[in-house]
Amino acid sequence: MNEVNELKIFSENIKGKIIFDYDLKKTNWFNIGGIAKAYFKPESLSELIAFLKKFGSKEKIFVLGAGSNVLIEDNYFKGVIIKLGKNFSNISLLTETTLVAGSATIDKKLSEFACKNNIGGFEFLSCIPGTIGGGLRMNSGCFHKEFKDILLSIQAVDKDGKILTIPSSKIKFTYRGNDLSKDIIFLSASFKGKFEDKQIIQNNINSLKVKKDQSQPTKIKTGGSTFKNPKDQTNEKVWELIKKSVSLDTKFGGAEISKKHCNFFVNKNNATFTDMKNLIDFVKQSVKSKTGIDIETEIEIVK
Numbered sequence: 001m002n003e004v005n006e007l008k009i010f011s012e013n014i015k016g017k018i019i020f021d022y023d024l025k026k027t028n029w030f031n032i033g034g035i036a037k038a039y040f041k042p043e044s045l046s047e048l049i050a051f052l053k054k055f056g057s058k059e060k061i062f063v064l065g066a067g068s069n070v071l072i073e074d075n076y077f078k079g080v081i082i083k084l085g086k087n088f089s090n091i092s093l094l095t096e097t098t099l100v101a102g103s104a105t106i107d108k109k110l111s112e113f114a115c116k117n118n119i120g121g122f123e124f125l126s127c128i129p130g131t132i133g134g135g136l137r138m139n140s141g142c143f144h145k146e147f148k149d150i151l152l153s154i155q156a157v158d159k160d161g162k163i164l165t166i167p168s169s170k171i172k173f174t175y176r177g178n179d180l181s182k183d184i185i186f187l188s189a190s191f192k193g194k195f196e197d198k199q200i201i202q203n204n205i206n207s208l209k210v211k212k213d214q215s216q217p218t219k220i221k222t223g224g225s226t227f228k229n230p231k232d233q234t235n236e237k238v239w240e241l242i243k244k245s246v247s248l249d250t251k252f253g254g255a256e257i258s259k260k261h262c263n264f265f266v267n268k269n270n271a272t273f274t275d276m277k278n279l280i281d282f283v284k285q286s287v288k289s290k291t292g293i294d295i296e297t298e299i300e301i302v303k
C-alpha cells in the first residue's frame with residue numbers, strides 16, 4: 001500500500017483532520033508556500049501519538065505554529081505538516097506564580113493570562129506574534145527577555161510517540177535557538193513568573209506594545225526579523241549593516257524591504273518563494289561585500 005493510501009485509512013479512523021494536497025499559503029505570515037501532500041490537525045494527544053507510531057519514522061514531518069517565522073518553498077511539500085489546534089492550547093495555573101501552557105497557545109494569550117493572575121515576567125510575550133511551540137524552538141524574545149528566562153520545563157513527544165519531560169536546566173539555549181532535537185514536537189511547557197500587581201503588568205505591556213509599534217511593522221505579510229544580529233562579529237545591529245549596504249528600494253518581484261524596519265522583508269505584491277529568497281540572498285551578499293560580515297537568517301526556510 002502506498003503512503004497516501006495508508007494516511008487516508010488512518011484519517012478515516014480519527015476525529016481530527018488530515019487534508020490532502022493542502023495549500024500552505026494561508027498558513028503563514030508571508031502568505032507564501034506550495035501544496036503539501038498532507039496537513040494533519042490532531043484532535044488529541046492520543047491521536048498525535050498514534051500518528052507518530054505509524055508514520056513518525058517514514059514520513060517527512062514539519063510542525064507549524066502560527067507560521068510567523070517560516071518562509072515555505074512553493075514547490076510541492078512531500079510530507080505531512082502537523083498543526084496543533086485548540087486542544088493543545090490550554091493554560092492553567094500550577095501555583096501562584098507558575099503556569100503551564102499548551103504549545104499551540106498564542107504568546108499574547110499567555111501574557112494576558114499571566115497579567116490577569118498577577119504574574120509578572122510574561123509581558124514581552126505580548127509583542128511576539130507566534131505560539132508557545134514556535135517560541136520554544138526559536139528561544140524567541142524581545143526587550144531583553146527570552147523564553148529561556150521564564151521556562152521551567154517542556155513536555156514533548158518524539159517521532160516514535162514517546163512522551164518526554166525536559167527540564168529547562170538540561171537545555172542549552174542560544175540566541176534564537178537551542179540544542180533540542182528538531183525531531184521532537186513540543187506539547188506544553190511550564191513557566192515561572194513573579195508576583196506583581198496586574199495594573200503594573202498591564203502598564204508594562206502597554207508601553208512595550210507602543211515601543212514595538214513605533215519601531216517595527218505589524219499588519220503586513222512578513223516573517224519578522226529576516227536575519228539575526230551577528231553578535232559574535234560586531235556590536236552593530238543587522239539593520240544598521242543592511243542600511244549601509246543595500247538600497248532600501250531593492251525589490252525582487254513582489255518581495256520588498258520594509259520602509260519601517262529594513263530587517264523586515266515584505267510580500268507586497270504576490271511575491272513567490274523565489275522572489276523572497278532572491279531578496280534574502282541579495283541582501284546577505286551585499287552586507288558581506290560592504291562590511292565583510294556574514295549574516296545568518298533568523299527566519300526558517302521550509303523545503
Ligand SMILES: Cc1cc2nc3c(=O)[nH]c(=O)nc-3n(C[C@H](O)[C@H](O)[C@H](O)COP(=O)(O)OP(=O)(O)OC[C@H]3O[C@@H](n4cnc5c(N)ncnc54)[C@H](O)[C@@H]3O)c2cc1C
Nearest residue numbers: 065066067068069130131133134135137140141142186224
Ligand atoms: C511582525 C512580526 C514580529 C516578530 N517579532 C518578534 C520578536 O520580537 N522576537 C522574536 O523572537 N521573534 C519575532 N518574530 C518571529 C516569530 O514570531 C517568532 O519566532 C515566533 O516565536 C515563532 O512562532 P510560530 O508559532 O509562528 O512558529 P512557526 O513560524 O510556525 O515555526 C517556527 C519554528 O518552530 C517550530 N515549531 C512550532 N511549533 C512547534 C511545536 N509545537 N513543536 C516543535 N516545533 C515547533 C517549527 O517547526 C519551526 O521550526 C516576529 C514575527 C513577525 C511576523
